[in-house]
Amino acid sequence: RKEVEQDPGPFNVPEGATVAFNCTYSNSASQSFFWYRQDCRKEPKLLMSVYSSGNEDGRFTAQLNRASQYISLLIRDSKLSDSATYLCVVNEWGYQKVTFGTGTKLQVIP
Amino acid sequence: DGGITQSPKYLFRKEGQNVTLSCEQNLNHDAMYWYRQDPGQGLRLIYYSQIVNDFQKGDIAEGYSVSREKKESFPLTVTSAQKNPTAFYLCASKPGQGFNEQFFGPGTRLTVL
Numbered sequence: 001r002k003e004v005e006q007d008p009g010p011f012n013v014p015e016g017a018t019v020a021f022n023c024t025y026s027n028s029a030s031q032s033f034f035w036y037r038q039d040c041r042k043e044p045k046l047l048m049s050v051y052s053s054g055n056e057d058g059r060f061t062a063q064l065n066r067a068s069q070y071i072s073l074l075i076r077d078s079k080l081s082d083s084a085t086y087l088c089v090v091n092e093w094g095y096q097k098v099t100f101g102t103g104t105k106l107q108v109i110p
Numbered sequence: 111d112g113g114i115t116q117s118p119k120y121l122f123r124k125e126g127q128n129v130t131l132s133c134e135q136n137l138n139h140d141a142m143y144w145y146r147q148d149p150g151q152g153l154r155l156i157y158y159s160q161i162v163n164d165f166q167k168g169d170i171a172e173g174y175s176v177s178r179e180k181k182e183s184f185p186l187t188v189t190s191a192q193k194n195p196t197a198f199y200l201c202a203s204k205p206g207q208g209f210n211e212q213f214f215g216p217g218t219r220l221t222v223l
Contacts, residue, residue, distance in 0.1 A: 032210075034211050041198070041219075042216070042217070043200055043214035043215060043216050043217050044200070045214070046211045046212075046213075046216050049211060087152070087153070089211075089212070093152070098143075098155075098204075098212060099154040099155075100145075100152050101149065101152060102152030103152055
């Protein structure tokens with residue numbers, strides 16, 4: 001089983017739709033979680049951290065479910081500019097190695 | 111401006127040649143990382159370093175070497191032993207232990223001819 005798993009997609013959604021991605025992780029000692037966005041042929045950029053209580057940033061909401069060992073990303077009112085690959089990232093407290101998922105590709109269509 | 115720089119942006123080399131990719135950061139981060147990304151694939155960890163003069167192998171270290179003589183710099187050498195070196199190479203850094211996100215450089219796209 002992979003340490004961090006994501007559905008590769010692509011998720012093709014119309015503008016204005018709500019879309020959600022999940023990311024499962026296998027290491028129960030994992031302590032910090034992030035969502036990154038990566039545009040084609042560019043470096044990943046931090047979208048948001050994922051806190052135990054969940055967090056929201058505008059149209060984006062991230063949730064953590066420790067019992068089931070997954071994190072989620074919800075995007076409301078999708079924009080064409082949201083089209084990208086979304087990577088989830090997991091690492092353990094105090095441990096510098098981080099693990100990336102392979103990413104979920106989102107394509108927002110007009 | 112603080113950040114991570116990688117050079118060159120595009121690099122071409124002939125088979126059998128070693129090549130060194132540069133990564134510099136002025137963020138005063140302790141940890142630095144090298145990843146490789148192939149088309150349509152996720153990031154795979156090559157090497158990482160938590161402090162100066164110390165580094166550990168990642169998942170795909172064979173055919174690569176690194177050094178960490180200065181906090182700001184973490185160069186990656188792709189040796190001729192790397193069987194399939196054509197890829198997008200990303201360098202990242204992280205402040206230290208704890209709940210810190212990684213910051214990435216713009217990447218170097220290496221093509222072996």
